Amino acid sequence: MSAIAVSTTINGDDVEFLCQPDETLLDVLRNRLGLLGSKEGCGTGDCGACSTVMDGRVVCSCLVLGAEAEGHTIETIEGMAQGKDLHPLQRKFIEHAALQCGICTPGFLVTAKALLEVNPDPTEEEIRFWLAGNLCRCTGYDKIVRAVQDAAREMRGEVA
Amino acid sequence: MLYERPKTLQDAVGMLAETRGKAFVLAGGTDLLVRMKSDEFDANLIVDIKSIEGMSEIVETDGAFVIGAAVCCAALGEHEALRDAWPGVVEAANLIGSTQIQGRCTIAGNLCNASPAADSVPALVAAGARAKIVGPDGTRTVDVQEIPLGPGKTSLKAGELVQSIDLPKPAPRSADAYLRFIPRTEMDIAVVGVAVNLTLDADGTVASARVALGAVAPTVVLSEAAAGTLLGTRLEDEALDALAAACSAASNPIDDKRGTIEFRKHVAGVLGRRAARMAYDRAGGA
Ligand SMILES: Cc1cc2nc3c(=O)[nH]c(=O)nc-3n(C[C@H](O)[C@H](O)[C@H](O)COP(=O)(O)OP(=O)(O)OC[C@H]3O[C@@H](n4cnc5c(N)ncnc54)[C@H](O)[C@@H]3O)c2cc1C
Ligand code: FES
Ligand code: FES
Numbered sequence: 001m002s003a004i005a006v007s008t009t010i011n012g013d014d015v016e017f018l019c020q021p022d023e024t025l026l027d028v029l030r031n032r033l034g035l036l037g038s039k040e041g042c043g044t045g046d047c048g049a050c051s052t053v054m055d056g057r058v059v060c061s062c063l064v065l066g067a068e069a070e071g072h073t074i075e076t077i078e079g080m081a082q083g084k085d086l087h088p089l090q091r092k093f094i095e096h097a098a099l100q101c102g103i104c105t106p107g108f109l110v111t112a113k114a115l116l117e118v119n120p121d122p123t124e125e126e127i128r129f130w131l132a133g134n135l136c137r138c139t140g141y142d143k144i145v146r147a148v149q150d151a152a153r154e155m156r157g158e159v160a
Numbered sequence: 161m162l163y164e165r166p167k168t169l170q171d172a173v174g175m176l177a178e179t180r181g182k183a184f185v186l187a188g189g190t191d192l193l194v195r196m197k198s199d200e201f202d203a204n205l206i207v208d209i210k211s212i213e214g215m216s217e218i219v220e221t222d223g224a225f226v227i228g229a230a231v232c233c234a235a236l237g238e239h240e241a242l243r244d245a246w247p248g249v250v251e252a253a254n255l256i257g258s259t260q261i262q263g264r265c266t267i268a269g270n271l272c273n274a275s276p277a278a279d280s281v282p283a284l285v286a287a288g289a290r291a292k293i294v295g296p297d298g299t300r301t302v303d304v305q306e307i308p309l310g311p312g313k314t315s316l317k318a319g320e321l322v323q324s325i326d327l328p329k330p331a332p333r334s335a336d337a338y339l340r341f342i343p344r345t346e347m348d349i350a351v352v353g354v355a356v357n358l359t360l361d362a363d364g365t366v367a368s369a370r371v372a373l374g375a376v377a378p379t380v381v382l383s384e385a386a387a388g389t390l391l392g393t394r395l396e397d398e399a400l401d402a403l404a405a406a407c408s409a410a411s412n413p414i415d416d417k418r419g420t421i422e423f424r425k426h427v428a429g430v431l432g433r434r435a436a437r438m439a440y441d442r443a444g445g446a
Contacts, residue, residue: 004163043197045257045260046347048258058259064264065163067208068208
């Protein structure tokens with residue numbers, strides 16, 4: 001198999017890479033670009049640990065080929081904090097202890113951020129449905145949902 | 161394996177037709193990439209159709225909604241006119257997978273993957289959707305139910321691909337609904353799915369009906385017997401009882417860990433009754 005040259009934008013930077021035709025975007029991020037924040041839990045679209053944003057939509061990067069990134073805009077967990085300033089969701093996950101082993105956390109954060117962009121004031125039910133493709137085997141979902149609600153409140157400018 | 165991203169339909173058809181060995185169309189990849197990861201998977205060519213002009217658009221014409229084969233299901237839910245016209249098709253498409261899957265998966269892919277449990281397919285069949293197919297011999301349009309032949313098998317010939325799914329503009333006082341049963345509330349494969357599409361007379365009696373059942377046979381069952389129980393009625397209790405019995409009778413399911421034959425047949429009736437009620441209310445029946 002011959003390698004494919006791909007140009008894309010990742011977290012605002014122009015990025016070029018070579019990948020094999022059957023290589024997933026997740027593998028490219030982790031193995032070729034050193035972006036180890038996105039995790040592989042299942043590799044089959046079930047767990048959401050590999051969630052990244054492609055042209056504004058959350059996707060499972062394990063179900064996208066690296067070659068499909070050509071010309072598109074990718075955002076990963078590495079682009080979420082601004083330097084040392086954590087995103088409100090990141091702070092609230094820590095405050096609410098919404099993580100234990102942390103493997104699922106990047107996926108939850110990326111997916112929750114996309115929710116709050118389209119729906120700044122989601123109900124608990126809306127949060128749970130939106131996050132149904134993200135699995136956590138340690139924390140239990142209540143703390144995660146509460147952290148998202150609290151971050152949403154803060155981002156709406158309401159006192160937490 | 162080669163990965164190609166053609167810009168025109170002609171190029172896509174040419175690549176698919178000329179390749180020796182196995183070729184696959186790649187739309188959202190939510191089925192295909194899962195398959196690619198298995199050891200048995202073998203392909204010479206993957207043709208990504210997402211860069212083909214017009215493939216990612218929903219075009220509203222006087223008579224129809226033409227949904228390009230690369231339109232992701234999330235975009236169907238965001239299209240207000242489509243949601244108003246075909247609420248059942250859109251709710252079925254939006255049931256597929258999770259937020260992440262919605263951002264990629266397509267109804268054409270759901271159809272061409274030919275899973276008996278595909279959620280959008282019963283709704284498309286009940287809606288009378290047509291698939292526009294392009295291939296080496298030109299273009300043809302078929303009823304969507306002519307594409308899946310059985311689990312994983314389609315009637316598409318070498319070099320052919322689905323260009324769009326076309327939904328007619330519904331008649332006045334029409335609406336559809338889709339319901340499925342799964343053991344969880346999200347992220348699971350339908351044990352049974354039922355779509356009902358109704359058109360009412362001015363006085364609220366059912367003038368025409370289509371009832372399609374998923375996951376109860378190798379392909380979707382479009383049951384004329386079930387539809388017939390609703391004609392001329394206003395969904396009185398006896399009509400709904402007859403519908404439920406007809407849905408159960410039309411089901412020819414398998415027994416597996418997710419549901420026994422008896423359970424699936426029963427649930428087909430229950431869902432048929434509820435979906436009919438929803439479609440009737442949406443169509444403005446009282
Ligand atoms: C986690 C997860 C959850 C899921 N949940 C559901 C669910 O709840 N309900 C459900 O029905 N499905 C579900 N699926 C299956 C899948 O998401 C759907 O079948 C989806 O609609 C497939 O669309 P796609 O565009 O991703 O198809 P692809 O994977 O791109 O293609 C599927 C098949 O169709 C062929 N194909 C695609 N487009 C065309 C075309 N235009 N012309 C000819 N052939 C074509 C491909 O070659 C391939 O064989 C799930 C999958 C995952 C990974
Ligand atoms: S690793 Fe992609 S969904 Fe699990
Ligand atoms: S914190 Fe371990 S899987 Fe979620």
